[in-house]
Amino acid sequence: EVQLVESGGGLVQPGGSLRLSCAVSGFAVSSNYVSWVRQAPGKGLEWVSVIYSAGSTYYADSVKGRFTISRDKPKNTVSLQMNSLRAEDTAVYYCARVSWEAGYGMDVWGLGTTVIVSS
């Protein structure tokens, strides 16, 4: 069964750092694309970052230079290192598999982990 499970969310002060993890089962992160998408309270979906099977990474302008996506092939996980956090980064963060078979749609999602940036 394909499954993604996020962890690492919590309360952090503005300017602080947090590392989110996405544990994947049912497929290999080394040969698939995995993306992070966030949703601020009461707001819509915002794409954050993606890592491709070849290792290329891309970011939304709102997080570029502050967030870093990476993967651990042996552990089959994808991480999102978030630095210089701002109040506007407060959101539920989802990881999702991007499927080229589904036109690069995000076909499997985790349940999300909540990040709150507040003093």
Next chain:
Amino acid sequence: EIVLTQSPGTLSLSPGERATLSCRASQSVSSSFLAWYQQKPGQAPRLLIYGASSRATGIPDRFSGSGSGTEFTLTISRLEPEDFAVYYCQQYGSSPMYSFGQGTKLEIK
């Protein structure tokens, strides 16, 4: 930068009615890379449609997608009670690499 604009913001309909949701792109989007998602409160989004018109695995055939270029449509032929949710369109491949529309809330009238 491609911006996706969805309309209407809220759609009030009754079960059994037909729903038509619109997604307009600020620049042409490849039909191959236009998707629709459904999200219910407290849940993760679910992929409904990819490639503008292909249903994802397990999606009922009352959901259909169409369109090309800058105009795309999600149609729900006969609304079931479980269809009332928020719907998002999403494009892949143009700067930014991915982007979502702001969503359409489908509510019970």
